[in-house]
Amino acid sequence: MAIYKIFRRAEWDDLARHGETAGAPVDLADGFIHFSTAAQAPETAAKHFAGATGLVLAAVEAEALGDALKWEVSRGGALFPHLYRPLRRADILWQADLPLVDGRHVFPDRMT
Template sequence: MIYKIFRTPEWESLTADETTLGAPVDLADGFIHFSTAAQAPETAAKHFAGVEGLWLIACEEAALGSSLKWEPSRGGADFPHLYAPLRLDQVAWAQPLPLIDGTHRFPAGLA
C-alpha cells in the first residue's frame, strides 16, 4: 500500500471527477507524489505542517500499474511517483487525517 495526502478540495475534486492529475505540486512536477507508510508522517510534517482538512488516500501498488515508478527523492530514499492520472477506482480507501495538538494523527500502523 502507498499513500497520498490531499487537501479536502483536492479529494472532493477526485471524488466528483473520478480522476485527478494531483495537487498543484504534482502538476508542477509532472507526476503524482506518493509516500510509503514509513514516509507519510514525515511528508505530512514537511509539506503540510499545521494544515487542517487533510485526507489520507491509500492505493495498492499493483492497481497503479506500470505508470508507478520508484525514484530517489528526499534524502536519497526511493519514493513512489505516478506518471498517469489517478482514478478514483484505484483508491483502496480514504480517511480524514486529523490535526491534533499540531500533529497529524495517522491510522494505527502508519505512524
C-alpha cells in the first residue's frame, strides 16, 4: 500500500540534495514524519497546505518501511501513518508536483 508525504519545494529539494530528511518543522517538533493515505491526502493538503503552491507529493510503499512505520490515531480518530526514522530518497516510489487549481490541490490519478 502506498502512503503519501506532501513536501514544500524547499523541503523536497533538501531531501533530493542530502538523500534523506527528518521531515518538515512539524515533523521535527512531533518526533516523527507525518504521512497520509490516498484517502487522507486531500484533507491533509486542505488543512495544512491551504493555498500553498510549489508542493511535491511523494509516494512511499508502507510495508517497505518496516517497524519504523506506526499507524496512530490522529485527526478525527483516524489512523495515520507516522515514520519514526529519517525518510530516505531511496524510499520514494515516485513523486509528482501538486498543483493548485482554483484554490484546491490537484492530486495525480495514479493515487486511486
